[in-house]
Amino acid sequence: MSPISHKVLRAWAGLGPGFLPFADAATPDVPLRRLLRLSLFQVSVGMALVLIVGTLNRVMIVELGVPAFVVAVMISLPVFYAPFRTLIGFRSDTHRSALGWKRVPFIWRGTMLQFGGLAIMPFALLVLSGGGHSAEWPSWIGPLSAGLAFLLVGAGLHTIQTAGLALATDLVPAESQPKVVGLMYVMLLFGTVVSAVIFGWFLSDYSPGRLVQAIQGSAVATIVLNVVALWKQETRRPARNAGATQAPAPSFGAAWSQFISGDHAVRRLAAIALGTMAFTMQDVLLEPYGGQVLGMTVGQTTLLTATLAAGGLIGFGFASRVLGSGADPFRLSAVAAFLGMPAFLIVIAAGPLHSLPLFVAGVFILGFASGVFSHGTLTASMGLAPRDQVGLALGAWGAAQATAAGVGVALGGIIRDIIAGLASRDVFGPSLSGPATGYMAVYCVEIALLVATVFVMAPLAGGRRNVSFAGS
Amino acid sequence: MDDPNKVWPTGLTTGESEELHRNIIQGTQIFGMIAALAHLLAYIYSPWLK
Numbered sequence: 001m002s003p004i005s006h007k008v009l010r011a012w013a014g015l016g017p018g019f020l021p022f023a024d025a026a027t028p029d030v031p032l033r034r035l036l037r038l039s040l041f042q043v044s045v046g047m048a049l050v051l052i053v054g055t056l057n058r059v060m061i062v063e064l065g066v067p068a069f070v071v072a073v074m075i076s077l078p079v080f081y082a083p084f085r086t087l088i089g090f091r092s093d094t095h096r097s098a099l100g101w102k103r104v105p106f107i108w109r110g111t112m113l114q115f116g117g118l119a120i121m122p123f124a125l126l127v128l129s130g131g132g133h134s135a136e137w138p139s140w141i142g143p144l145s146a147g148l149a150f151l152l153v154g155a156g157l158h159t160i161q162t163a164g165l166a167l168a169t170d171l172v173p174a175e176s177q178p179k180v181v182g183l184m185y186v187m188l189l190f191g192t193v194v195s196a197v198i199f200g201w202f203l204s205d206y207s208p209g210r211l212v213q214a215i216q217g218s219a220v221a222t223i224v225l226n227v228v229a230l231w232k233q234e235t236r237r238p239a240r241n242a243g244a245t246q247a248p249a250p251s252f253g254a255a256w257s258q259f260i261s262g263d264h265a266v267r268r269l270a271a272i273a274l275g276t277m278a279f280t281m282q283d284v285l286l287e288p289y290g291g292q293v294l295g296m297t298v299g300q301t302t303l304l305t306a307t308l309a310a311g312g313l314i315g316f317g318f319a320s321r322v323l324g325s326g327a328d329p330f331r332l333s334a335v336a337a338f339l340g341m342p343a344f345l346i347v348i349a350a351g352p353l354h355s356l357p358l359f360v361a362g363v364f365i366l367g368f369a370s371g372v373f374s375h376g377t378l379t380a381s382m383g384l385a386p387r388d389q390v391g392l393a394l395g396a397w398g399a400a401q402a403t404a405a406g407v408g409v410a411l412g413g414i415i416r417d418i419i420a421g422l423a424s425r426d427v428f429g430p431s432l433s434g435p436a437t438g439y440m441a442v443y444c445v446e447i448a449l450l451v452a453t454v455f456v457m458a459p460l461a462g463g464r465r466n467v468s469f470a471g472s
Numbered sequence: 473m474d475d476p477n478k479v480w481p482t483g484l485t486t487g488e489s490e491e492l493h494r495n496i497i498q499g500t501q502i503f504g505m506i507a508a509l510a511h512l513l514a515y516i517y518s519p520w521l522k
Contacts, residue, residue: 097491098485098487098488098490098491099488099491099492105495108495112499112502112503115506116502116503116506119506119507119510120506120509120510120513123510123513123514123516123517124513126513126517127513127516127517131517132516132517132518133516133517133518133519133522134516134517137516141513141516145509145513208517
């Protein structure tokens, strides 16, 4: 290598951290390289999520001809596992291990579950579609095995994410937590976007063989990513175990009631659930809204998703910076919820005005507000987690967040369908009989939910509470 | 080799090595079951690619 290119390379390497808002998350104990490696578990979670909600959703309906009702049930199965994240977190807090590990065993188990689900999924889906010789077998085998595959993947990704986030919280000191949260969200988004592109490209020339390759490839990728992520991350503390063997482990009920009696715990979880629901209801509706109401082409609506993601990315970076300098995460989340209201109003107004730039601007602000909101609430959950209940606290965050997101997406679709059905029969009068009415109704519900979120959050958004709130 | 609690050559204690062993056995069993189920489903779809 010539001296000049060597210098250029050096300059690039020096520039890198300056452009990443998360670079200074690297404390002397945990260098950035190690944090980046740890965050790979979020890539595997993002990959599994996009496979379930995006890629397979389409493949099952379009290529495999599975009835939409069955597809909806299958895709919603992983959500049913979300409330159990609290239990997973609690179990990892109190895990007894001779090796002195609390999180690694759970990340590993989650990895195996996700691998197992993905390994049987392609065959289960092919049998579900009734292709090949599967018609000669009893018809219950398809739905049962496909349901099992989706449940396994759901159980796996929820376990991985809960234990992984708890491990990240264990590793970094409180003042770097905002940056780590930003990094984790960015990696989740990165995993989602990159896998969506790869799956889309690989399956554009669909065949059953390619489906098997794509899904089983993602199963192998899950193992590789997560092993690399957790390799030499968690310190072994056999001493912790020696102390714990004497004291009996608290029951889940006792630990939960201790957690829930903590400072505004119920209010915090309610705010997270309401806000998440408000920001996710339109998730699967923005693209059809763009297509049906604003007449966008398929390529243009795909760019819409990119705009939303870009807004989210900037939101994560912004929140990392603001929270890193000591701002109150709940106040920031409340501001984000406030910002969401005009964003929805802009999106609504873009319909009758037929203004594409207005719509794109609204979507961008929405992505930004949603990113800041998610970042703020997770940072708050991490910061307020009692030191011995980190897993339980993050499990509760995940349960509220993932359940609300799942219910939100489903409710958004249902509300749109019902209102659109009523509108097309002129129930609301001729001026509201167009296709836009169903979408408008959902956006209005989301604005109402945001108002509720701000009200629930108001008492929380005081001055920043003591971060190490353990034992109070 | 002097410490009777340590298992040679890894330096793990007996309890630690048993835990590792348990995980390996469990993992193998789970992988085996997954593989069997995947093969069964593959057979149902296309009996050995016929």
